[in-house]
Amino acid sequence: MMRSLYSGVSGLKNHQTRMDVVGNNISNVNTTGFKSSRVTFSDTLSQTLSGASAPADGLGGTNPKQIGLGSSVSSIDTLFTDGSVQNTGKNTDLCLSGNGLFVVTNGSEKYYTRNGAFEFDAKGNFVMPGSGMFVGGWMAKDGVIEDTTERNMGVINIPAGKTMGATATTTVNYNKNLNANVEGYTISNMVVKYADGTSKTVTNYVPNPPTIMLDTTNNTRITLDANAAYDFKTGDSLYGKDLFSQEVAFVEGPAKVTLSKKKFRWKYG
Numbered sequence: 434m435m436r437s438l439y440s441g442v443s444g445l446k447n448h449q450t451r452m453d454v455v456g457n458n459i460s461n462v463n464t465t466g467f468k469s470s471r472v473t474f475s476d477t478l479s480q481t482l483s484g485a486s487a488p489a490d491g492l493g494g495t496n497p498k499q500i501g502l503g504s505s506v507s508s509i510d511t512l513f514t515d516g517s518v519q520n521t522g523k524n525t526d527l528c529l530s531g532n533g534l535f536v537v538t539n540g541s542e543k544y545y546t547r548n549g550a551f552e553f554d555a556k557g558n559f560v561m562p563g564s565g566m567f568v569g570g571w572m573a574k575d576g577v578i579e580d581t582t583e584r585n586m587g588v589i590n591i592p593a594g595k596t597m598g599a600t601a602t603t604t605v606n607y608n609k610n611l612n613a614n615v616e617g618y619t620i621s622n623m624v625v626k627y628a629d630g631t632s633k634t635v636t637n638y639v640p641n642p643p644t645i646m647l648d649t650t651n652n653t654r655i656t657l658d659a660n661a662a663y664d665f666k667t668g669d670s671l672y673g674k675d676l677f678s679q680e681v682a683f684v685e686g687p688a689k690v691t692l693s694k695k696k697f698r699w700k701y702g
Contacts, residue, residue, distance in 0.1 A: 436480075436500065443503030447474055450506050466548035468511050475507035513547075525552045525559070536569035537561050537584065543569065557592035 461467040481500040518528055527549035534545035546565065551568055554560050559568040569588040571578050598610040626632045
């Protein structure tokens with residue numbers, strides 16, 4: 434009789450523990466970053482009244498006679514599952530997705546929490562307002578966080594009104610094909626760089642017809658423009674091609690060579 438009463442009492446006490454945990458979960462339903470817990474039970478060792486017997490001739494085996502002595506609390510587990518992400522309207526509030534904890538410190542000791550309701554204090558320190566503890570982290574230098582080891586973790590500090598120094602743009606690259614058929618138009622200022630390496634600042638630019646510059650073995654440069662007898666493309670071979678179909682007055686090179694005014698075809702190669 435007493436044994437049964439003690440077994441029943443152990444169950445009541447253990448379920449009281451479970452009710453305590455459930456009540457704590459309910460009371461913290463609106464606590465920021467709170468993680469609920471659960472209780473698991475295990476059977477207490479049983480008292481054996483008689484042992485088991487093995488099968489014999491004419492008789493089968495028998496089971497032992499055991500009386501359970503009640504239950505006990507096996508564990509109280511914290512459930513680190515993701516909660517529902519909500520928009521608080523405050524840009525200093527943070528949440529964690531998956532495994533992880535925030536690190537907060539009072540200067541000498543570190544604590545871990547899932548509560549991400551943070552804000553900046555009067556000195557620009559990122560803190561947990563309820564306790565005043567500093568939020569641990571790393572400050573970037575020139576936009577780069579160099580070392581994220583725990584031993585170099587410090588306090589996040591962003592003073593109110595702090596600005597980043599302006600940096601002048603050093604290089605701008607702009608690549609674009611100019612349509613040779615587009616009529617000229619007025620611009621405020623433009624630097625035109627020519628194929629010979631020279632440049633000129635202009636306020637009005639009309640694209641010239643495409644040209645091909647030929648440098649011969651005797652250091653003579655020949656320009657092929659719209660008067661070329663062959664429609665040259667980049668990479669085309671010059672051998673056997675008609676270079677000019679119009680009259681050529683002269684060829685510019687190290688020395689000016691004057692040709693006759695006669696209309697002729699000059700073939701290269």
